[in-house]
Amino acid sequence: MERNIKRAISLAVKEAPYTRLCSSKNILAVNGQFPGPTLHAHTGDTIIVDVHNRGDQNITIHWHGVKQPRYPWSDGPEFITQCPIKPGGKFSQKIVLSDEEGTLWWHAHSDWSRATVHGAIIIYPKNGTTYPFPKPHAEALIILGEWWKSDIQEVLEEFMENGGDPNNSDAYLINGQLGDLYPCSIPDTFKLTVEYGKTYLLRMINTVMNSILFFSVANHQITVIGTDGSYTKPLKTNYIAISPGQTIDFLLEANQKPNHYYMAARAFNSAPAVPFDNTTTTAIIQYKGNYKPSSPQPLPLLPAYNDTNASTTFTGSLRSLANKDHPVNVPLKIRTKLFFTISINTLPCGNNNSCEGPGGNRFSASVNNITLQLPTIDILEAYYRQINGIYGNNFPKFPPLAFNYTADSLPVQLRTPRRATKVRVIKYNSTVELVFQGTNLLSGVDHPMHLHGYSFYVVGWGIGNFDKEKDPKNYNLVDPPLQNTIAVPKNGWAAIRFKADNPGVWFMHCHFERHISWGMGMTFIVRNGKHPDAKILPPPPDMPPC
CATH class of the missing domain: 2.60.40.420 (Cupredoxins -  blue copper proteins)
Structure with a gap:
């Protein structure tokens, strides 16, 4: 109720x-x-x-x-x-x-x-x-964040004006604190007190703007039991790979000799040409008791910053519980098939100027070669009130041009996208399969894709170009994880399925903030169904005016 x-x-x-x-x-x-x-x-x-x-x-x-x-x-x-x-x-x-x-x-x-x-x-x-697991002794939040010395809006305005990459952050954070590996930060280290023999539920969120993060706890194996507001089969692991936007719930058993132990996080970056913040943030797990902490305290062993196998292996190991109390409802008969390329592009700088992107152009990004151009009236209001001229309803189901998406070298002519405000309209209750295909235009990189209004089953993923004949034969349709954010691997693909049973206007975009600023996003409109309980509810009276 x-x-x-x-x-x-x-x-x-x-x-x-x-x-x-x-x-x-x-x-x-x-x-x-x-x-x-x-x-x-x-x-x-x-x-x-x-x-x-x-x-x-x-x-x-x-x-x-x-x-x-x-x-x-x-x-x-x-x-x-x-x-x-x-x-x-x-x-x-x-x-x-x-x-x-x-x-x-x-x-x-x-x-x-x-x-x-x-x-x-x-x-x-x-x-x-x-x-669906033994009740833990206590719970704690682990919020992974990011810090710039500069004002964050100035960072945005600068790179959007010059057309280049944004300045890297100066540090990562755990619960708003840097950890004692950074200068001037020894008092600013988050500490979690645990008691030997007890189990703790840690709820982790990656709020970082532009990096997938590796996370680990020194001398402790952890057990992942949930992601993105859904439970998973218990997964014992020594590290976590977590995308911006993603949440991971895990159990920590306090089963080590009483001491202080670091937990730590640092970036995973699969693209050598992309600059990133390569610092490490730490927090401390401190056991209760009378003892003198060892010096130096043990640091966890994290995967290398460019270890793509570590990232994809972790993400690919997640499984739904798929039991009586937590069943899976993977759509088996697909009505709507979509294939979306996600790319980093370039656009002319304009006004005969030179920008700081490749070849004097400005960076851009696209889905199916369309760079999102935001309207001045929100799409939901335009759709609900039938205001014409705000968006087009013909966002392509497939990319306009097929090519070897992950080839080592691609023609420069493919880099230029179209700027547009377009939506993809889906019928109510339609079963949808969407394949995200990363491309190597400019440079391949991971893309954490997030869909609003839905959770989806991640039924498959792979490196290279998606093969529509072979790859679906290896889909997991038994216990795929239910997520709202999925990291599409560098020069690879990921396939998701969901039932379009939530009418409305729903955004889909990369959760790397520089990518969505460059236009890597699109909008779905799921039509109303026939029954009253399958229609969008009316708007509240205090919607902010445009």
Whole structure:
């Protein structure tokens, strides 16, 4: 039974002082907290969140991984489902939970504000039910973040103006703290106190802007039991590979000699030509008891920064529980087949100027060779109110040109995409298979692709070009993981399936922020069904104006 939590929390977005890396500055934060406040709920709850914009820039808030059945109005992506909340404005957002259980998160979905505007959503089992594993002694959040000495909006404005890559961050964070491997940060190290013989549930979120991260705990094996608000078969592992936007829930057994042990995270980067922040953030697990911590404290062994096999092996090992209490419903008969190439491109700099991208051009990115151009009125309002001229409804099901997508060398002519605002319309209850195909235009790189409004089954993946005759024969249709964000491997592919049973306007994009800033995103419109309970609900009265 749905429980309506009225005015569960009020989020005030405004500047707050913060000190890191020997420097102080104001950041955009929520309720004066960084990371922001945690929302607690149970499966099936509805939460009302009052968002007040007390900052000096436009803002939207997205509830990442929440399906929002029939209610896209509160989903949050700027100019897709709403116009931004202007400074001084307010929007009362309704967060409709359905079958999600575990850890999700919320974040700004406008410009690069999510670097500091984000927080966790913890969804407990329904009352009367419990976890599908022994109840842990305690729980803790592990939020992996990123830090720039510069103002984050200045970073965005600079690279969007010069057409090149954004400046790298200066550090990674664990729960807003750098760890003691960075200068001036010894007091700023997150510590988790554990008791020998007890088991702890750690809920991890990767809020980092542009990097997949490797994570590990020194001398401890961990057991993954969930991802993206869904349970998985227990997976014992020595490390985690986690994409931006993804969540991983895991159990930690405090079974080592009482001491202090590092947990650590650093970037995975598969593209040699792409600059990245190669620093390491740490936190400390400290056992209770009377002892003198060893010096130096043991550091975990993390995979090499370019270990593609480590990244894909971890991601490819996740499996749904697929049992009586947690069944899988993988679509078997597919009605709508889609094939989307995801590419890094270039566009002319314009005005006879030279940009800092390859060949004096500016970087761009695309899906099926279309670079997303955001409208000035959000697509949801245009669709709902039948406003013409805002978008085209002919986003291609397949790329306009077939070629050897992952060849070592590709013609320069293929690099130039089209700028457009187009959507793909899907009939209600249609069963969908979408194959993401990475390309080697400019340079191949991993792409963590995120779909709003749905969770999807990841039924297959591989390196190289997708073979429509051979590769589907190896799909996992028995216990594939249920996710909302999937890392498509460098010069590889990933296949997902879902049933289009949630009418509305739903964004899909790469969760590397530089890629979506360059245009790697598109929009689905899922039509209304015939019955009243299969139609979009009406909008709230306080939608932010354009």
